[in-house]
Amino acid sequence: MKQVPFKGIISYPITPFDKQEKVDIPLFKTQVERLVAAGSHGIAPLGSTGVLPYLTDAEKEAVTEAAIEQVAGRVPVLVGVSNLTTERTIYHAQFAEKAGATAIMIIPMSYWKLTDDEIVKHYDAVASKINVPIMAYNNPAIGGVDMSPALLKRLLEIPNVTMIKESTGDVQRMHFLKRELGEEVAFYNGSNPLALAAFAAGATGWCTAASNLIPGLNIGLYNAIQQNDLKSAQSIFLKQIDLLRFIVATGLPRSIKAGLELIGVEGGELRRPLQALSTTETAQLESILKGLGLV
Amino acid sequence: MKQVPFKGIISYPITPFDKQEKVDIPLFKTQVERLVAAGSHGIAPLGSTGVLPYLTDAEKEAVTEAAIEQVAGRVPVLVGVSNLTTERTIYHAQFAEKAGATAIMIIPMSYWKLTDDEIVKHYDAVASKINVPIMAYNNPAIGGVDMSPALLKRLLEIPNVTMIKESTGDVQRMHFLKRELGEEVAFYNGSNPLALAAFAAGATGWCTAASNLIPGLNIGLYNAIQQNDLKSAQSIFLKQIDLLRFIVATGLPRSIKAGLELIGVEGGELRRPLQALSTTETAQLESILKGLGLV
């Protein structure tokens, strides 16, 4: 069995900024602490939620170190190291490994649509330079390239590519992975509104920013699945579906920041071009959170 | 609670033709009998699988009567009556009711993209002329129009529109229906590869032609769900996923006919322009059926 250090609810912190649009490391550590304390099974800094590509190299390094320091080994840490060029991806992967990351996550960020061969060589070049496991992340809406199940299968032949994060929102991809690769493959769901279907399809975990706001419901869903209790899973999932849809529709960094503030937690500022939720959007979010008894 | 006469596995027979491309009613009845005997919870003649729009009015009437006669009240019968014009839809709906159909199914077949108002008026005009319940069928790939969840909600306000068949393959539509309409709504899955996700989302039944070939696996999935046993459901679903995908990819009438012949059952002929599966396709199907121990 390949090395698969993650399962359950893998929580994605946002990267908060101060009024001058500088990364606010102390606030970031507070937010990471909340996620660990709430029972997250893993922490994933520098994901899309953490606006990875908006950060300078120095900022990425500071966030990596802060996350690992704050988590302090209580749960595994998955660090995002995606970059447009292969050389920079290797650089950040090596930094994360040295800093103590449990594993790293890579999405093939595409400007020019990459060929399958370019993507395989990209992962291979990074994998050969590090020893921690890699989670390959497929998210065409974010990365601009849709890795087919066949391509994902090729990537899994690289020894330390051991995990797949699927965010296409297409449950068929998960059936394919399960069918083709059986017990060998660990796949993770990255599409929030697909959480129930993904667990039903056999997902090992759920990569989510929702746990910044509703960790109990997220973990509750996972537990019901672990207990093979579909009826409870369905019921607990339906409670959270409105919030899951809302945070995806309005964008994770914007909606999580707004949600934190609505439930009385400091959210920090956004970095431009991102702007705060509109008044209408904020009211919608408040109404959803009220329905959950959170405000 | 609205009138919802269907649950479980609703089986779709093909419409077999003879060498002169005439409908073969005796063979059709034999095939319907197989579906009932196999344990189907309902029978649905004149669906897409039954090439409804390829038939003349007289042929549709003969098929309707043959199905109802053969089933003989053992399970409920759902008759497809969709037509491009409102007037003809009313005609066939009234015929089906008089012939003894338990309910009818209507997809808004679109040539010119219909507006929401045109669709509501279409259903309303038919519903006001009959007393049996109506299943509204959403399948943009077949009908050319995608009924939004909001439109489906409007349709459900028509008293005898009591059931929704969703074939977009998008599990989110089902979550929406469940979330919005709660216990009031019965929705059915019409996308074969989505069967597991749909049941996990709370589907009342599965409209499928797969039961012409693998009724045991189809019913087994439903039973596992009824027993709240997700692990078994997942396992039994993974066994059938390849066949489900194949029959959708190659088209239900063509693949079911071919599959029947491979397992030693008479399949009849197709009506042109439909052509038999190619040699390559037939070999693929044979290989899948072999994997299931059926050939």
Place this chain on the structure above:
Amino acid sequence: MKQVPFKGIISYPITPFDKQEKVDIPLFKTQVERLVAAGSHGIAPLGSTGVLPYLTDAEKEAVTEAAIEQVAGRVPVLVGVSNLTTERTIYHAQFAEKAGATAIMIIPMSYWKLTDDEIVKHYDAVASKINVPIMAYNNPAIGGVDMSPALLKRLLEIPNVTMIKESTGDVQRMHFLKRELGEEVAFYNGSNPLALAAFAAGATGWCTAASNLIPGLNIGLYNAIQQNDLKSAQSIFLKQIDLLRFIVATGLPRSIKAGLELIGVEGGELRRPLQALSTTETAQLESILKGLGLV
């Protein structure tokens, strides 16, 4: 050079109905006469504009005969004979030929997505039974199947398939046809808002219902192109683009009927499920026609 009897503006009459939703043949003939008198280079009854698939066989035959009788040889007549089954398409093609049609038009109407082989066999079966030329019509939005340029090339190998009508709205298809088939191919534009780009790409004609309302502008565009005067063509095209977009967005039968009435010509009734334009839509159309000095 293959037999290509059409060029310029090929006008599509609507099929008007009376209050009882019966086809109004006298009114239809009046509308055909208007199109001929306005200078149309061809007349095409039983197109999408004429709601072909909403009609019974007898109605199709009456419309075919009425159109040919009214045109009386002044311009060529292109009769739509598309049908879901091959057998019925042959029937209507033979009827049209015997009635005096100059050529027939066939779109592969798809319920089940047809394979390329099924489509080729469909055209071939019809072509072998008649002697008039065939225009192959590609319109995925209407017919449900998108014939690739490679498939169109295969169809053109059938001796009496001599014309292509392209309605994808993708000018690249036209460049491909021109590049691949050179002077051998006559292609016609069926996407109204693409009229200028299509003529610039070398289209032989424009199949349009717009000439029910603005024949002068339609013919003016064609004439400017014939005179190699791009600047005038662009100018005359920009005058009509708003109307072209409107009639496509709201559907040709509905918008042409409404437009006729706005300019003081009898439009007849629609057959359900089609409904008249909404009040808002009618006001938009009136405003566009006012801008053109027509109301």
Place this chain on the structure above:
Amino acid sequence: MKQVPFKGIISYPITPFDKQEKVDIPLFKTQVERLVAAGSHGIAPLGSTGVLPYLTDAEKEAVTEAAIEQVAGRVPVLVGVSNLTTERTIYHAQFAEKAGATAIMIIPMSYWKLTDDEIVKHYDAVASKINVPIMAYNNPAIGGVDMSPALLKRLLEIPNVTMIKESTGDVQRMHFLKRELGEEVAFYNGSNPLALAAFAAGATGWCTAASNLIPGLNIGLYNAIQQNDLKSAQSIFLKQIDLLRFIVATGLPRSIKAGLELIGVEGGELRRPLQALSTTETAQLESILKGLGLV
């Protein structure tokens, strides 16, 4: 009339690298010189062709200075300054202005899908900090966000946003801009295979990397349009359509580099993850160039 310094063929140089994947400035200057000498009406460094987002800040600055120095005022220079964050976009815009750029080009690079308000504020923040004109660049395939015609209209209200580059490949967008904004708007085509349709629609210029290989044909098309000679324009366009399609399908940096080498010009290396064309692709390109008498 707003300030519009560009017309005709605006040529996009690639950014060549050396064996160590470092930017090769001397080779870049040679390539820029070829483009000017061939008759380009403008030069646009740091576009997509120049792999802008693959470069460090220092590399972008060196390329900007090299391009402006080499062009030496013979034609206007359009510098790409797009960046994910607003702050960095301002920085590069100011650098380009100080270095002597005639205008700058900005595509709203999206990681999280930006809202219309976020995009307007992004352009506004940059525009308020510089005095040179801005070309707003719409290319959903590259940037991940599709700016609607309505949004482009909002952007044009910002005083120094004076030009639109449209690369959706949808000629309707251009008709809309022309119709809505009349003589006030200068729009440029960025979709190579759409060059003829775009000029027919009134495009002021064509932003292209094709002029690295076939400047004569590109300029010839523009000249025919200027002379209102559509027949010649069509003929000269059809000669180049295969090459235009090929370079788009395989990606501009990869195909231009390969094409340069096939015609005997030094192309430099690519930066990973980009890889050289495959052997098959190279053979296809060679065959196209042979057909044009270039190899």
